Amino acid sequence: MAAKAHLQEQIRQLPHRPGVYKYFDDEGIIYVGKAVDLRKRVSSYFTKQDHNKKTQQLVKNIKRIEFTIVDNESDAFLLENNLIKQHQPKYNILLKDGKTYPYLCLTNERFPRLIPTRKKINDGSRYYGPYANLTAMNVVLELIRALYPLRTCTYNLTPENVAAGKFKVCLEYHLGNCKGPCEALQEEETYNQYIQQIRSILNGNLTIPKAYFRERMMAAAQEQQYELAHTLKKKLDRLDDFQAKSTVVNASLSNIDVFSIASNEKSSFINYLKVMNGSVILTQSLEVQKKLDEMDEEILPPLIMQMREEFESDSKEILTNVALPSLPLPGVTVSTPQIGDKRKLLELSIKNVLYLRKEKESMNDRSKDLNEVRIMETIKKDLRLTELPKHIECFDNSNFQGDNPVAAMVCFRNAKPSKKDYRHYHIKTVIGPNDFDSMYEVVTRRYRRLVDEGASLPQLVIVDGGKGQLSMAVKALKDLNLWGQIPVIGIAKRLEEIYVPNDPLPLYIDKKSESLRLFQRMRDEVHRFGITFHRNRRDAATLKTELTEVKGLGPATADKLLSKFKSVKKIRELSEAELVAEIGKAKARVLLSYFEQQEQAAE
Structure with missing residues (x-):
């Protein structure tokens, strides 16, 4: 697709340098892209002949080009990512904003509380997450509340306020869910031990809390405090059950991000697994709509950057199922393992993303089926038919x-x-x-x-x-x-x-x-x-009539030539040797003589 004259001039002015280019229509930015060589990349949109329809439509709408030169490919990647988020161009894959993901917050106060929130405030509190959804967050929150008697009130439990007797225990105390720190009925040291164990659980490490409950259970049994021992055993069982339901991979694998991608004609599906202390602590899957028939290796890098930012990952190792260009992440390795435990981990992510793709395609098929049934029901009603017109x-x-x-x-x-x-x-x-x-x-x-x-x-x-x-x-x-x-x-x-x-x-x-x-x-x-x-x-009848009128050339020969070469024009263009190879020397001479007579008559 040739560029308009003013665009050709703009393209000639582009440098052979890395950078980011922006395409504009009459209303604003419609596409942002990055390039190692700006002139080569932009000119390819107007010189290649094999673009798909979406890309052809993009090129057709380009009225103006702007560009920004950067020092290297990594800078181009980051700038492209930021510009897409800022302008959300029509032909770019739009990245979802993850600001509303839920967190668990350990408040920065005496006798800290554990509360769910969607807002992070810089008040010294410690935030854990974000979690992919509320269900995942609530599973962890319910586990911790079942194990430890934490307060839920918002009282300001300073030593002075507690000593002054400003507060009274509430129903949570009488239910056994809180030990009454508001009336100094619980020691701060014991409470802080709970908080340390809770931090371990929220970081994905169950070793410390399991050891704590096991030691206390054994001690209670030795002291013949069997009811207490039974209560502690139930808490230990709850931790074991939680760990069993978690996907355990290998204790030696820690702080790894795993991404896999699978696509069809219209969409790409991405799965993200976050691994800490040998367990998958977070999983997220999403679907993005393709805009220009992008390849998987083009789609995945910006999504990796976005999801690591949203889920606050500082992992130094990324596993993917497609080979990627270098990412602008200093000190982070990106690989596609072929064997071993890391390969098994990657295969787990691939299994999840393929399941998501199959599920979405199945939903689309069911939606189409419902649409078709609705159409047939409408026909039945409009024509007053007695049965569905399948x-x-x-x-x-x-x-x-x-x-x-x-x-x-x-x-x-x-x-x-x-x-x-x-x-x-x-x-x-x-x-x-x-x-x-x-x-x-x-x-x-x-x-x-x-x-x-x-x-x-x-x-x-x-x-x-x-x-x-x-x-x-x-x-x-x-x-x-x-x-x-x-x-x-x-x-x-x-x-x-x-x-x-x-x-x-x-x-x-x-x-x-x-x-x-x-x-x-x-x-x-x-x-x-x-x-x-x-x-x-009609065309076949016309052609056959012309060839079968040639004396010495039967209908079988005419059919043979027309079925192979499709038209008399193409048969005329054959050389004598080619005709001889098809129908023999005698018939070839007859046909060539007929063509010569027609040419002479035309002159």
Whole structure:
């Protein structure tokens, strides 16, 4: 696609340097991209001939180009990422803003509280997360509240306030969920031991709290405090159960980010696993819509940057299932392991992303099925049919000044084309351009055959035409004793009117109705199918007539040449040696002599 003159001049001014380019239409930025060589990359949009339709549309809309030179590819990557977030251009993949992910906050106060929040405040509190969703966060929160008696009140428990007796224990104390620090009923040192263990759990390390509960359980048993020992055992079991439900990979694998991507024609699906202390502590999957048929290795890098930022990852190792260019992350290694525990971890992520893709595609298929059922229900209602029209057939005739009359039938099943059931018909009993009699013939032939074969009949027949064509279709069905078994309608071209038998006035159907749109689609499809067949037959007849008029060249030879070379023009362009190889020396000389005589006559 050639660039406009003013754009060509802009492209010539671009440097052979790394940087970021911006495309503008009349309203603003429509695309941001990065390049190692700005001039080569931008010019490729206008010189390559194999762009997909989306990219062709982008190039068509470009009115102006701006660029920014940077020092290296990493800087270009970061600048591109920031500009996409800032401007959200139409043709870029838009990255989701993750500011509303939930956190667990250990408050910065005496007797800290553990509270869920979506806002991070710089008040000295410690925030854990963000979590991919509320469910994941609540599982951890419920575990900690079941293990440790933390306060939930918002009292300012300074030593002075507590000593002054400003507060009274609440219902949580009487339920055993809190030990009453507001009335100095719990030692601050013990409470802080709980907080240290909670920090370990929130960091993904269950070793310290498990050792704590195990030691206390054993001590209680030795002192014959069996009820206490049983309570501690239940807490230990709860930790074991939580760990069992967590995905444990390998204790030696710590602080690793795993990303995998799988795509189809329209979307890309990404899975992210965050591994700490040998366990997967966070998993997130998402779908992004493709804008320009981007490759996986183009889509994944900015999403890695975005998700690491959103989930506050400082991992120094990233595993991916596609080879990536270098990321602007100093000290971070990116690899695609092929064996070992890291490969198993990557395969776990791949399994998740493939499941997501399959699930989304299945949902889309179900959505399409529901859409098709809705259309058939609408047709049933509009035409007052007795059953759902799962099988519809549509007929049309085609001829050119009475020559080579043909007809066509297209079949839709479940509101979708069933091309294996399409049929062409040579008109056999009608001479000249008679649409009415031609319609009678093809309808008769179609349904006589279905009856003879014991095949199922359609729930609706459509004929392309008005009352005349419709009446002949009805006559055909009556003569076959099928009248009353198959509903039939006609669709007139001029005003898109729907005619039903025995009613001189057309049926009104809303112009925006899905019924009418499907009828129009079928009418257009049968017209295309019939015209193509008619044109091919007419052209073949014309060509065959020309070659079979050559004395010494039979119809078999003409068919052989035309079936291979498709036209007389291409046959004329063959050399004598090529013709001899196809039809032999004698016939080749006959044909070459015929072509020479035609050329001389033309002169």
